[in-house]
Each structure stands twice: as structure tokens, then as C-alpha cells.
Amino acid sequence: MRIERIALKNYRQFKNTEVLFNKKLESDLHIFIGKNGTGKTNILNAINWCLYRDEPHLSKDSHQLPILNLKCIEDAKDGEDKEVIVEIHTKTGENKYIMFKRRAVYRVYKGEEQPIHQYTKFEVIANDEKGNTEIFEDEEANSYVERFVPKAIREFFFFDGERLDTYFRETTAQNIRHAIFVISQVELLDSRVEKRLNKILRELRKEAGKISPEIEETRKRLEEEEDKLKIIKERIEGYKKQIAISKTIIGECNRKLRGVPDVSDLEDERLRLKTRKKHTKKLLDEKVKVKQNLLFEYGINIIMWPAIEMSIEKISEKRKNKEIPPTINKSLLDSILKNKVCSICGTPLDNKTEKNVTNLLKEIKLSSSVAQQLLSIENPLYLLKEKIKQFEEKIKGLTHEIINYENELEDLEKKMGKIDKSLSGYNSEKIKGLHSDLKKFQDVHDDSLELLGRSKNKKNEIKENIKIHKKIYDEEIKKEEKARILRKEIDFCGKSLNVVEKTKEDIMNENREIIEAETKKLFFKLIWKKETFQDININDNYDINLIHSMGYDCLGSIGAAERELLALSFTLALHTISGFDSPILIDTPVARVSDEHRVNLGNVFSEVSNIKQMILLFTPAEYSEDISKLLDIKSSNRFLCKLLPDENETKLEVI
Amino acid sequence: MSRVPDRINIDKKDRELYNKLDHEEMLRHKDKGGRRTRKEQFLIAMAIGFRNKIRRPLESKEGWFLIKDLKLEDEALIDSIAVYSTHSVDVLSNREEVFKIVEEYAHAGIRLLVDKIFSISHGSFEKQFENELNNMYSEMRLS
Amino acid sequence: MIDFRINEQIIRWVRENCKNNKIIEEFIIDLIYEEAEHSIKGNWREIYKKKIKKYLKEQSESDEN
Numbered sequence: 001m002r003i004e005r006i007a008l009k010n011y012r013q014f015k016n017t018e019v020l021f022n023k024k025l026e027s028d029l030h031i032f033i034g035k036n037g038t039g040k041t042n043i044l045n046a047i048n049w050c051l052y053r054d055e056p057h058l059s060k061d062s063h064q065l066p067i068l069n070l071k072c073i074e075d076a077k078d079g080e081d082k083e084v085i086v087e088i089h090t091k092t093g094e095n096k097y098i099m100f101k102r103r104a105v106y107r108v109y110k111g112e113e114q115p116i117h118q119y120t121k122f123e124v125i126a127n128d129e130k131g132n133t134e135i136f137e138d139e140e141a142n143s144y145v146e147r148f149v150p151k152a153i154r155e156f157f158f159f160d161g162e163r164l165d166t167y168f169r170e171t172t173a174q175n176i177r178h179a180i181f182v183i184s185q186v187e188l189l190d191s192r193v194e195k196r197l198n199k200i201l202r203e204l205r206k207e208a209g210k211i212s213p214e215i216e217e218t219r220k221r222l223e224e225e226e227d228k229l230k231i232i233k234e235r236i237e238g239y240k241k242q243i244a245i246s247k248t249i250i251g252e253c254n255r256k257l258r259g260v261p262d263v264s265d266l267e268d269e270r271l272r273l274k275t276r277k278k279h280t281k282k283l284l285d286e287k288v289k290v291k292q293n294l295l296f297e298y299g300i301n302i303i304m305w306p307a308i309e310m311s312i313e314k315i316s317e318k319r320k321n322k323e324i325p326p327t328i329n330k331s332l333l334d335s336i337l338k339n340k341v342c343s344i345c346g347t348p349l350d351n352k353t354e355k356n357v358t359n360l361l362k363e364i365k366l367s368s369s370v371a372q373q374l375l376s377i378e379n380p381l382y383l384l385k386e387k388i389k390q391f392e393e394k395i396k397g398l399t400h401e402i403i404n405y406e407n408e409l410e411d412l413e414k415k416m417g418k419i420d421k422s423l424s425g426y427n428s429e430k431i432k433g434l435h436s437d438l439k440k441f442q443d444v445h446d447d448s449l450e451l452l453g454r455s456k457n458k459k460n461e462i463k464e465n466i467k468i469h470k471k472i473y474d475e476e477i478k479k480e481e482k483a484r485i486l487r488k489e490i491d492f493c494g495k496s497l498n499v500v501e502k503t504k505e506d507i508m509n510e511n512r513e514i515i516e517a518e519t520k521k522l523f524f525k526l527i528w529k530k531e532t533f534q535d536i537n538i539n540d541n542y543d544i545n546l547i548h549s550m551g552y553d554c555l556g557s558i559g560a561a562e563r564e565l566l567a568l569s570f571t572l573a574l575h576t577i578s579g580f581d582s583p584i585l586i587d588t589p590v591a592r593v594s595d596e597h598r599v600n601l602g603n604v605f606s607e608v609s610n611i612k613q614m615i616l617l618f619t620p621a622e623y624s625e626d627i628s629k630l631l632d633i634k635s636s637n638r639f640l641c642k643l644l645p646d647e648n649e650t651k652l653e654v655i
Numbered sequence: 656m657s658r659v660p661d662r663i664n665i666d667k668k669d670r671e672l673y674n675k676l677d678h679e680e681m682l683r684h685k686d687k688g689g690r691r692t693r694k695e696q697f698l699i700a701m702a703i704g705f706r707n708k709i710r711r712p713l714e715s716k717e718g719w720f721l722i723k724d725l726k727l728e729d730e731a732l733i734d735s736i737a738v739y740s741t742h743s744v745d746v747l748s749n750r751e752e753v754f755k756i757v758e759e760y761a762h763a764g765i766r767l768l769v770d771k772i773f774s775i776s777h778g779s780f781e782k783q784f785e786n787e788l789n790n791m792y793s794e795m796r797l798s
Numbered sequence: 799m800i801d802f803r804i805n806e807q808i809i810r811w812v813r814e815n816c817k818n819n820k821i822i823e824e825f826i827i828d829l830i831y832e833e834a835e836h837s838i839k840g841n842w843r844e845i846y847k848k849k850i851k852k853y854l855k856e857q858s859e860s861d862e863n
Contacts, residue, residue: 200847295785300732304735370745395789
């Protein structure tokens with residue numbers, strides 16, 4: 001299916017717009033270029049609104065505004081009904097023209113801010129080559145849409161380049177599985193044929209049970225086991241779902257935590273550094289104090305050095321002249337005078353001798369007070385001199401120690417700064433939360449895996465029991481001639497059910513294999529770094545694993561461009577399954593893609609447009625010279641979205 | 656014979672200046688969370704006065720600390736200043752004169768010291784003091 | 799009614815799984831068409847039972863032959 005034409009009436013900025021997607025070249029590429037706010041994304045919203053009645057890509061500003069064009073509201077009379085119409089005209093591979101049309105009627109009241117919704121009508125009009133027309137409305141029309149682009153997996157058809165992160169999430173995988181279930185009509189087998197046949201089978205068995213109590217007894221046992229099987233199957237599905245969810249959350253957590261520091265470790269390290277810093281700072285402060293004391297103490301002495309030096313010289317001189325120490329002992333003379341006896345010879349002092357000794361003492365007293373003082377300061381002065389000599393060595397030692405501590409502190413500061421820098425911009429609590437989620441879901445994953453294994457064993461056990469009980473039941477029913485016809489019917493139903501069940505499994509497996517092979521084929525054909533990746537696996541639950549050349553699943557860590565390519569490849573692979581046939585529309589296709597990969601992706605778009613209709617909505621910045629050079633020649637149409645001066649209406653200009 | 660004083664004096668007006676020494680950690684009085692005694696603060700003021708060769712007679716005296724608090728080492732410094740100032744050891748016999756000399760140096764020195772602290776941006780007095788000491792040390796003739 | 803084609807894949811696999819039982823193959827394909835084209839609702843039980851009887855009859859006839 002390709003979109004031939006889109007007609008928009010009174011839809012948001014589009015008063016009356018028609019876009020023709022004529023395919024003029026071999027490639028089927030159509031490009032819209034528009035600045036933000038010009039309504040470019042509303043083309044995507046219009047398609048969604050027409051097909052699913054919602055607008056998932058609406059901007060914040062647009063959310064405030066009515067869906068009905070503002071100009072139209074302005075022009076309306078009070079109480080007048082105005083309609084919003086979006087028509088998507090498509091053509092299928094079988095040359096069937098299908099038009100999807102949604103029409104919503106709003107009543108405009110002049111006093112009201114928003115027009116009042118009256119009703120919405122959705123219809124699908126299908127015309128075949130022979131000119132037969134069929135019209136489907138509402139529910140039937142919705143079913144029709146589900147055939148082409150199932151709502152659950154629309155994000156694989158209508159991409160938003162800004163939301164690449166949402167692709168391949170667990171919910172998407174489940175949606176895909178369900179959609180494939182529906183599209184490949186496995187659901188028809190499952191919820192209709194199998195379910196109904198099963199009911200009939202049980203009714204027949206019950207009827208047979210009425211014939212003999214033995215049949216009834218064995219039926220009960222058989223159906224008890226069958227019920228157990230049903231429960232265990234549901235449990236297995238539950239565990240599978242749990243595993244898929246936890247695996248996705250683990251992947252998400254790992255992806256979010258990639259390159260993000262381990263906050264707990266860093267915080268511990270920071271605390272350790274902080275304690276070390278505190279200790280070093282304390283040591284530094286102590287050394288600084290010691291140095292201050294040293295400077296103070298030695299400072300006085302150094303400043304006083306000329307005085308100290310002079311005093312030492314004077315004392316030295318006095319010593320040389322034998323002026324110090326005094327030759328006569330003053331205390332001896334004092335003692336002689338006091339005792340009036342010579343302390344040396346023991347002769348008592350006469351008057352004359354006493355007078356002589358008194359005069360001598362008087363003389364000595366005057367000169368010796370200086371000598372005594374000099375004597376008392378002589379030693380301290382020499383000590384001061386010796387002390388001063390140590391100044392340089394001591395101050396150098398201390399300065400060295402201080403510098404070391406300062407360097408250590410600086411180093412610690414740097415380390416702490418580095419940690420702060422690593423942590424800045426991160427929400428510590430959030431990161432801790434992610435780590436805790438990671439652990440929690442790893443446990444859930446492991447537990448579910450274990451329970452899944454056990455349940456699978458249990459399932460096999462029950463299946464064996466069912467076989468035994470079935471045999472017993474068959475033998476019992478065979479005994480009764482009256483149950484002959486019922487037995488045949490039961491047998492027939494049972495066999496049919498086995499075929500249905502097997503067919504369901506085979507189709508799902510085949511589809512998975514087809515999608516896996518196609519995704520792989522396309523991805524490896526288009527990827528620019530072929531040697532980086534090794535394989536793509538898709539499991540029963542449609543979880544995609546992209547295997548790195550080193551052997552690990554790297555889906556969570558690949559860049560936006562690779563992710564977008566994988567999504568595209570996967571989408572194209574989905575299209576190979578019967579029923580999926582839709583164009584691909586990508587809004588802001590290279591928004592999250594680094595400059596180096598934009599051209600790579602441009603080449604991919606160009607390639608894909610050879611096999612599929614592609615509608616790309618670029619901002620002018622995205623549609624760079626490189627991209628323009630690449631895609632201009634490949635595009636059948638290029639439209640420029642321009643907002644008219646009153647800003648209520650967008651016009652599309654063909655470039 | 657001169658009277659032996661029992662205390663060292665400062666000029667009454669200098670008390671305020673001594674209080675200002677608390678702005679510099681190295682010189683802060685122990686009552687203000689520092690490590691210096693009044694005697695030590697006096698000695699540094701005296702040293703600064705001596706270094707600048709300025710003596711200022713005290714206008715009004717205020718007892719600052721007791722002579723008995725002086726250690727032999729301090730006394731040696733004080734005596735050395737007196738000897739240096741008078742070029743004679745004889746001054747040592749006159750304790751009153753010795754203390755008067757150092758008090759006058761301290762009176763001049765405290766103002767110079769406070770000026771120094773406040774003229775240098777906070778935190779760098781210590782660095783400058785260290786540099787000056789290093790310069791003086793390198794010029795010293797120590798045998 | 800919407801003209802839904804039956805997915806060829808279903809038919810292919812039903813055939814694959816009924817290699818030894820043509821009657822069951824036809825019965826299941828019949829049910830699939832019935833469900834897909836007529837979207838049977840309230841009267842499904844009767845339709846299913848009728849078809850079972852019909853195909854069983856065919857089977858016994860073919861067995862007799």
C-alpha cells in the first residue's frame with residue numbers, strides 16, 4: 001500500500017491542503033521540510049488522527065489548541081457547525097484504491113474558548129479494479145485499518161526520530177507478537193477455531209459421561225489435567241513476560257548507567273578522600289602553627305642579631321681582659337666581713353683589715369654587677385647564636401613538609417573535584433535508584449527463569465498425564481457401544497485440535513524466522529560498520545538481540561543511527577509478512593543522529609525508498625547540504641511547510 | 656644606685672595597638688585564641704623597633720608584664736639591646752635604664768608592626784615576615 | 799463484510815499438518831473460512847456440530863470405500 005494523496009480540511013494549521021505523493025522516479029521518496037512550529041509534525045499527527053483517532057506527536061503548544069483550524073473558528077458564525085476532515089487515499093499492491101476518511105464535526109460558539117465536539121465518523125471506502133465499491137464504517141473501518149497498519153505497532157511505520165529510545169522496548173515486542181498473531185490470522189485459529197472446538201469437545205465428552213459413571217470418572221480426571229495444563233501454560237506465558245520485562249528493564253538500566261559513574265562507589269571514594277583531606281589539613285595546620293612559632297621565636301632573635309652579636313663580642317672581650325669572671329669572690333668577702341674572721345687563714349679581722357676588706361668589697365660590687373650580668377647572659381647569648389644557626393635548616397624542613405601537605409591537599413581536591421565533576425549533572429538518587437532497579441530486576445529475571453524451567457518440566461509432566469488419561473478415557477468409552485458415535489466425534493475434534501495447535505505454533509515460528517532473516521539481511525546490507533556486528537536474534541517473544549562482533553547483545557548501547565536503521569530493517573521485515581503493507585513515515589529522521597552518521601542514514605533512506613514509499617519530515621537544519629545532495633535527486637516531491645503571516649495557517653510549497 | 660623595676664611597661668595608648676595584633680594569627684594573644692603572651696608580643700614589638708632603630712619615650716606608663724616572667728634568654732636579648740644602644744656594657748648595671756630602652760623600642764615598634772599588618776593584605780604578613788627574615792639571615796655572619 | 803483473504807500461510811500449514819488426514823484438513827479450512835468470512839457469532843455451536851457430523855460422515859464414507 002502506498003499513500004497517493006492526503007487531504008486535510010480544517011485540521012489544525014491546515015485550512016485546506018492537499019498533498020499529492022506522485023511517484024515520478026523509481027524511488028518512492030517524498031520530503032517535507034519545515035521549521036519547528038510550521039506544522040510539519042502535524043502531517044504525522046493528521047495520519048494518526050485519521051487512522052486511530054489520536055495525535056501522539058502533538059507538541060505542548062498544539063495540545064492547548066483545538067483540532068479545528070483557528071481561522072475556521074474565527075470565520076464561523078455563532079453556533080455554526082464546522083468539520084475537520086482528514087482523508088488518506090491509498091493504493092494497494094492489487095490495484096485497489098482505499099480511502100480512509102475521518103470527519104469530526106464541531107460546533108463553534110463565539111463565547112466559548114474551544115468548539116464543542118458533536119460527532120466523529122470514520123469510514124473506509126475501497127474500490128477495486130473492476131469499479132466495485134465497498135464502504136466500511138466505524139468498527140468495520142477500524143478492523144480494516146488494523147489489517148494495514150496495526151495500531152499496536154504503528155511506531156514502526158510512523159517513526160518519530162526524537163523517540164528512538166522507545167523502539168524495541170518490551171511492550172513493543174509484545175505488541176509486535178500480538179500484531180503478528182492477528183495479522184497472520186493465528187488469532188483466528190486461536191480465539192475462534194481452537195477455543196470453540198475445545199468447547200465442543202468438552203460438551204461431547206460430558207455427553208458421553210452420562211452414558212456410564214466410569215466414562216464420567218475418567219473424563220473428570222482427564223479434564224482436570226487439561227485444566228492444569230491450561231493454568232501451567234498461562235503461568236509459562238506470565239514468566240516469559242516477566243523475563244522479557246525484566247530483561248528490558250535491565251537493558252534500560254544498563255543503557256542509562258553506561259558511562260554513568262557508580263555513584264555509591266564514587267561517594268564512598270569521595271568520603272574516603274574527604275576524611276584524608278581532613279586529616280592532611282589537620283597535619284598542615286599543625287605544621288603551619290609550628291612554622292609560625294618558629295618564625296616568631298627565631299624572628300625576634302634574627303632581628304636582634306646585631307645586638308646579640310655585639311654583646312657576645314663585648315663579653316668575649318671582657319673575658320679576654322679577664323674582667324670576667326670577677327677574680328675576687330664577692331660572697332667570700334661578704335662572709336669574712338660578717339664573721340670578722342678571715343675565711344682563708346682563720347685570723348680575726350682587726351680594724352684596719354676590716355676597713356680594707358670593706359673598701360675592696362665596695363669596689364668589686366660596682367664592677368661585678370655588670371660582670372655578673374654579663375656572666376648570666378653569656379651562656380643564653382651563645383645558645384641564641386647556636387639556635388639562630390639552625391633557623392635555615394628548620395625553616396626549610398618545615399616549609400618542605402608544608403609544601404608536601406599542600407600538594408597532597410591539592411591532589412585530594414583535584415580527585416574530589418573529578419568525582420564532583422563525574423557526579424555533576426547526574427541525579428545521585430536517580431542513579432542509585434537505577435542500580436537498585438538493576439539488582440531487583442536481575443533477581444526477578446533469574447527467579448522467573450528458574451520458575452519457567454520448573455513450569456516447563458511440570459507442563460511436560462502434565463502432558464504425559466493427559467496422554468495417559470486420554471488413553472484410559474478412550475478405553476473406557478470404547479467399552480460402551482452407545483457412545484460409539486460420540487467417541488468418533490470426540491476423536492475427530494481432538495485430532496482437529498491437535499492440528500490447529502500445531503499450525504499455530506508453526507506459523508508463529510515461521511514468521512519469527514522470516515522476520516529475523518529479513519531484518520538481518522536488510523540490516524547487514526545497509527549498515528556502514530559491518531564488522532561491528534555479528535548477528536541479530538529474535539526470540540519467541542519478539543525481543544531483538546543485536547549481537548556485537550565480540551559476542552554480547554549490544555542493542556542497548558548502539559547509537560541513534562544504528563538503532564534507527566535496525567528499526568527500519570525490522571519494519572521492512574514485518575512488511576514481508578502477509579498483511580503488513582504500509583509506507584514508512586519518519587519525522588525528524590536524523591534528529592538524534594550524530595553528524596558523521598547522517599549521510600550513512602541518508603543513504604539508507606535512499607536505498608529503502610527503492611522498495612518502499614518513504615515520507616520524511618525534516619527540519620531545515622536536519623536537511624543539511626550533505627543530505628540535500630543525496631536525497632534531492634531521489635525524491636519525487638519536496639514540500640516546504642510555511643506558516644502564513646497570521647500564524648494560523650500553514651501552506652505547503654512545492655520545491 | 657638605681658631602683659630595680661618589677662615590671663615592663665608600655666605606653667597606655669599602645670594597649671589598643673597590642674589588641675590589633677590579634678588580627679594576625681601568628682601574633683594573636685592566647686586570650687583571643689592565639690598563642691602569644693603579653694611578654695612575647697612586647698618582645699616582637701621591641702625587635703621591630705630595634706630593627707628600625709626607632710625609640711620613642713613613653714608618655715604614660717602601663718605595667719604590661721612582670722620582670723620575673725622574663726627567661727634568661729629574654730633577658731639576654733633585652734640586655735643586648737641596651738648594650739647595643741649604648742655601645743657599653745655598663746648600662747647593664749642600671750636595670751631601670753635597660754628596661755626603659757627596650758620599652759621605648761617596643762613603643763615605636765608596636766606602631767610599626769601594626770602598620771605592617773594592616774598595610775599588607777590579610778594573610779601575607781607572615782609570608783613577608785618570612786622573606787624579611789630570610790634576607791636578614793642570608794646577610795648574617797654566623798661563625 | 800470486509801473482503802478478507804485467508805492468509806495462505808495458514809492453509810499451507812494446516813495442509814502440512816494434515817498430511818494423513820484429508821478430511822480433517824478440509825474440516826479445519828472450512829472452519830477457518832467460516833470464521834473469517836462470516837464471522838459466526840451466536841450460532842457457532844450449531845455450525846461447528848453440523849460440520850463435525852458432515853466431515854465425520856465423509857470420513858466414514860471414505861473409510862467404507
